[in-house]
Amino acid sequence: MDKISIRGLEVFANHGVFKEENVLGQKFIVNAELVCDTRSAGQEDNLEKSVNYAEVCNLITKVMRNNTFKLIEAAAENIAEKILLEYDLIREVTITLKKPWAPIMMSVDTVEVSITRKWHRAYIALGSNMGDSKGHLDGAVKELDADKCCRVKKVSEFIVTEPVGDVEQDDFLNGCLELETLYTPYELLDFLHKIEQAHNRERIVHWGPRTLDLDIILYDDVVMYDEDLIIPHIEMENREFVLKPLCEIAPYIKNPVNGKSIKQLLSEIQK
DSSP: OEEEEEEEEEEEEOOSSSHHHHHHOEEEEEEEEEEEOOHHHHHHTOGGGSOOHHHHHHHHHHHHHSOOOSOHHHHHHHHHHHHHHHOTTOOEEEEEEEETTOOOSSOOSOEEEEEEEEOEEEEEEEEEOSSSHHHHHHHHHHHHHHSTTEEEEEEOOOEEEOOOSSOOOOOEEEEEEEEEESSOHHHHHHHHHHHHHHTTOOOOSTTOOOSOEEEEEEETTOOEEOSSOEESOTTGGGOHHHHHHHHHHOTTOBOTTTOOBHHHHHHHHTO
8 A cells, every 4th residue: 555644734722631731722743644545646647536635634633623632642533533534545544643842841852642543344244033133134234334433345145044052043144244444343342232232132041042143253364362352253164154144245355363265164164
């Protein structure tokens, strides 16, 4: 990916923990590094295929001037989010926010915070075997796509599968979707739980019936394991009801743990 850099944008704004900072204001300096594909714009000399950095400077200035944040960390977060939501071409942004007049009563050049935020790709498994199962799955897809920090890119066909485990229950309706998200894995997990709760999901019997089940299967190339979240999903390689719909929308995506594609994993489990 290419980069467009904005450096040394000066903005006078009212941010800080102290009342005087909010009332009197002070100078801030913003650097922005925008990761995007500029090849078509460069080949065709066409601004519409690139990012108008003058507009980005105006957006940054508006965020800084139209809000009052206690922390420059909060200001940086808001700037990064606004840029990523406003410009589809920008996949990643690094914001460095400097506070040269920071009231720390010592000789210092500047205090600054630097953050990098980006669109992540995640794959979510959906399942339901209570009530209007298709309605629950369709509703979850719409709720994900309606959230400003999520973009549903692909949705598999829903398939009927037999339940796993010893609990006697109805067949499931299962599917998978591809998602772009600004959420971290834990933020995404919390959001999925909220959607499940909105559909009256109850966690009573392990592997029991449920109105809606949403699982993070993959998230970028992240490999993580702790008490609350395991990525890639620990059971994905053993679940045809996950691999089959996932293979429909992303056959060549690989499990970062063993390097095997979804298509390969599905073929192995179907032998």
